[in-house]
Each structure stands twice: as C-alpha cells, then as structure tokens.
Amino acid sequence: MADETFYTGSDFYCDVAIPDPGALDVVHEGRRVLAFHHTRPFWDVHIVVIPTRHIASLTTAGPEDEADLRALLSAVQQIARDVEREHGAAAVLTNLGAYQDSKHLHVHVHSGARR
Template sequence: MSSKYEGSDFYCDLALSGKLELDVVYEDEHVLAFHHTNPYWPVHLVVIPKRHIPSFTDLGGHESEQLVHLVMVVKQVAAKIEEEYGAARVLTNLGEYQDSKHLHFHVNFGEPKTN
C-alpha cells in the first residue's frame, strides 16, 4: 500500500474495489481475508466484511448471521496461524486507533517489525 493513501476507508476504496492486488487467503460473497499490504508483524493477515460496517462498536444495524460468519472466518484464519506458528493474536481497533473506518480484524503472529 502506498503511504500516500489519504482516504478514510482503505478497504472499500482500494481492497474491495479491485484497485489493489491482494494476496488472498480466503474469500466468499461476504468476507475477504488477505495478507496485510504493509505488515506490522511477520505474519499479518486482515479479515474484513465485504459490506461496509464502520467498526466493531458501530455495527450500523448489521448484527446478523453475516457477522457470525465473519467471526467464524476470523477463527479459521487464527486457528491456521496458531497451528502453523504455535500462537496467534486477533485484534481490532476502535476510535482514533482505527485508521480505516471499516470493520477489520488483524490476525497476526510474531513481534512487531521495526523500521
């Protein structure tokens, strides 16, 4: 990802629009999981709903079976990382910590990269 991106929803604007090539690990009609375009951890995947949902605390009336499905995909991705590396983290950011205002889960392993 270019560090020049200045929008508020990277996922709708670039990832889901097809404007950016992604290393996809899972995709269906409701969910997309891919390797982060600018990883912070040695293993860093992102899982997102394809429908725009602002954040985990602002589900925008989308509290439905699609969200259950999203969580199940997060679980599957995390289980695969845990199986392969022995551990995994699942993280979502809120408020000012959330750079992109589209619900997304980081699934990762390892210590943060330093530049």
C-alpha cells in the same frame, strides 16, 4: 500489490481492497468476507479480515449486520486456527475510535515479532 502507503482516504477497504482483491495476497475470499496479508505488516504474520459490506466498526454494528458479523467471526476463527497451527501462536485484534485508521470494521490476525 495494493499499498496503503500513498492512500489518503478514510476507508482503504471499500475504496481499494474490496474493488480489487487481485492486487492483494488473499487468504480468504467469500461473498461476505475478504482476508488478505496486510499491505504494510506490523508483525511477521499479519492478516486482515474484513466484511465486504461496509460496517464502520465493531461498536457501530447493529442487528442488521448479524449475518456479516457471523461470517467475519467464522473466517477469523479459521484463519487464527491456521496461523496458530503453523506458527505456534496467534493474536486477534480490532481497533476502535482514534485507534482505527481505516473506518471499516477489520480484524487483525497476527503472529511473530513486531516489525
């Protein structure tokens, strides 16, 4: 399984996850979106959903990213629905600026206790 522990770049998703989804515990894989269980989970259930085309963050996305954002939000909605159904609750989160470790738009869907 891919592990971010020793990764030192700025875009784990473009550099590691997208080129080798077979190394991940994939939840959803489509032409525009990849979702997988986080390699270093912060919560009991922790899924990361990313566009497969590089978009730096939610605040840098533009009109040219509309199709990717629609696909991303559709996948987030379905995954959050599944997590909520299975675990009774789900939260959806994205980070921006200094809070964003990997400079690639990604959405966390999580549930349960913080680890």
